[in-house]
Amino acid sequence: xxxxxxxxxxxxLDSRGNPTVEVEITLDSGIKARSDVPSGVSTGTYEAxxxxxxxxxxxxxxxxxxxxxxxxxIIAPKITGMEIxxxxxxxxxxxxxxxxxxxxxxxxxLGANAILGVSMAxxxxxxxxxxLPLYKxxxxxxxxxxxxxxNILNGGTHANWQSTDFQEFMIVPWGxxxxxxxxxxxxxxxxxxxxxxKAKNFSTSVGDEGGFVVNVKSNEEPINLIIKAxxxxxxxxxxxxxxxxxxxxxxxxxxxxxxxELTRENLRLTSDEMIEKYEYLIKxxxxxxxxDGLAEDDWEGWQKMNKKIGNKVTLIGDDLFVTNIExxxxxxxxxxxNAVLIKLNQIGTVSETMSAVNLAHKTxxxxxxxxxxxxxxxxxxxxxxxxMNIKLIKTGAPCRSExxxxxxxxxxxxxxxxxxxxxxxxxxxx
Numbered sequence: 001x002x003x004x005x006x007x008x009x010x011x012x013l014d015s016r017g018n019p020t021v022e023v024e025i026t027l028d029s030g031i032k033a034r035s036d037v038p039s040g041v042s043t044g045t046y047e048a049x050x051x052x053x054x055x056x057x058x059x060x061x062x063x064x065x066x067x068x069x070x071x072x073x074i075i076a077p078k079i080t081g082m083e084i085x086x087x088x089x090x091x092x093x094x095x096x097x098x099x100x101x102x103x104x105x106x107x108x109x110l111g112a113n114a115i116l117g118v119s120m121a122x123x124x125x126x127x128x129x130x131x132l133p134l135y136k137x138x139x140x141x142x143x144x145x146x147x148x149x150x151n152i153l154n155g156g157t158h159a160n161w162q163s164t165d166f167q168e169f170m171i172v173p174w175g176x177x178x179x180x181x182x183x184x185x186x187x188x189x190x191x192x193x194x195x196x197x198k199a200k201n202f203s204t205s206v207g208d209e210g211g212f213v214v215n216v217k218s219n220e221e222p223i224n225l226i227i228k229a230x231x232x233x234x235x236x237x238x239x240x241x242x243x244x245x246x247x248x249x250x251x252x253x254x255x256x257x258x259x260x261e262l263t264r265e266n267l268r269l270t271s272d273e274m275i276e277k278y279e280y281l282i283k284x285x286x287x288x289x290x291x292d293g294l295a296e297d298d299w300e301g302w303q304k305m306n307k308k309i310g311n312k313v314t315l316i317g318d319d320l321f322v323t324n325i326e327x328x329x330x331x332x333x334x335x336x337x338n339a340v341l342i343k344l345n346q347i348g349t350v351s352e353t354m355s356a357v358n359l360a361h362k363t364x365x366x367x368x369x370x371x372x373x374x375x376x377x378x379x380x381x382x383x384x385x386x387x388m389n390i391k392l393i394k395t396g397a398p399c400r401s402e403x404x405x406x407x408x409x410x411x412x413x414x415x416x417x418x419x420x421x422x423x424x425x426x427x428x429x430x
Contacts, residue, residue, distance in 0.1 A: 002027045002084045002129045009071035009117060011064050014039055014374040015402040016208060019064045022376075023071060023117030025125045027084065033128055035120035036376035037113045038345055041208065044250070044296055044319035046327060048348035051111025067114040074101055074110060075118055084126050094122045095349040112348030119350045120380050134380070135413055138354075138387025143420050145179035145410060146385050146393040147172060147428045149244050149289070149368065150186045152193055153214060153222045154207030156248050163213045165262045168246035169222045170394070171230070172288055175240035178423045179414045183407050185233075185241055187398040193229035208373040210397030218265050223285050244289035245281070246394075249274065250319045253295035260295075271301030275308055282313050288429055291316035291341060302336040314339045314366055314429055323347040323356050332363050339366035342390065344381070357388045366428070368392040375402040379409035386413055391424035 008024045020039050026032045039050060051070070053063035075098060085093060098118060102110040127137035135142045150171050155164030171189055176182035194204050197212060207213045216222055227237050235241050252261050259268040269277065271294055281287050290309070294301040296319035306315055318341035321327045325347075331337055340360050344353045360367045369385040371394060385393050393410070396403030414421050 004080050004082050007076035009068035011068055014376055016374045018062050019059050021064050021067050021113045021117045023121045025121040031128050033121050033124035035117055036378040037117045038372035039374035040372040044322040046322045047346045048112035049106045049108040050113050067111040070110045070114045084129055091123050091350040095119050095351040107348045116345055116348045123350050134383035135387040142386045144422045144424055145414050146391050147174050147424050149394045150397055151209045151211045152190050152397045154211035156251050164219045165252050165264050166219045167248035170244040172242040172244050174426050180411050188233045189229050190398050192233040196229050210399035210403050238286045242288040246291040248292050250295045275305045289314035292318045296320050303334055306335055306337055310338050316341050325356050342367050342369045370394040377405050379406050382406045382409035391428035
């Protein structure tokens, strides 16, 4: 059985030019794997801690030398020489050891970025040692390709509040026959939207996730622009391509008075009024999904929202759950939503992420794998998505290589699966 020969960590840059952690693991046979850790800007309060140096003389305090040192000085000595298991116990065994080394609830001693870098690299090198593609390592019978949810108009923190209050307006090409075709739909619509924006004298600069940053007058206007772009591209709205929203309501929730402040529309709304707004949008536009429609601590509001619109729309919790199994268990018990967004760096290990996915699937909740606004070229989430039977993926617009490379990896996986492949399509929302 293969053994770990060396573990290296280094400080690299993410797609926003900020430092992040890369971990490289080499086995005694010479097999080597690297993993890069993403970083979010629109982060939930309850996410595992991303350890930063806070040294203002380097990268404005955002350096990760403490995290890389923790890999070298604390984690590496413990796992070097250990055997790589020939099954899924590998991530779990190493993750458990790192969690014990850290000993904190939110991974604040070693840093979730240090722990996750090792955890993902362990999964990769384990798959390579078995001569398996990474998605097959998670599930030998993997065959379902996800539907992309492509953020083509950016708002909120992803656009430095220069656009809408709502953070993401996504196209969902669910009517395609396969993944490659769904990606083509999305790319064609993206370019049609660019032309439409130019014709209307809007800016076509892009935000963190590759979507356009447009100075519109309301949070509804982007929906109409996208529908027009879908039609201009030759597709039928809703039948071929739907729309999903990531509201990211925690970003404009005012805790002092319990109101949601929509500056684009000069509105201050209660939870009940926000729910009414979503009811209007769902009825008027057949919206497929609403993510983070209310703030991360508005549990009572989430219950009301799910009761009112949960049977009409995929209601996704991101900041609410932060891929944390305890918060997800509460959400399931209280019927707060019907879907959960999955982000590995929110919780900080591969095995804990797998547990969250398995719990959601066990209770018939939908799962959506997601990138972060600060991304890398690492395609781990594409393989993880297929391997864990996750039928929806968020990884940005068909623009910027750190986004597109995840889509390209899914094209490769689909090609490799050949006639065994299946495309989630409209079943992803049932």
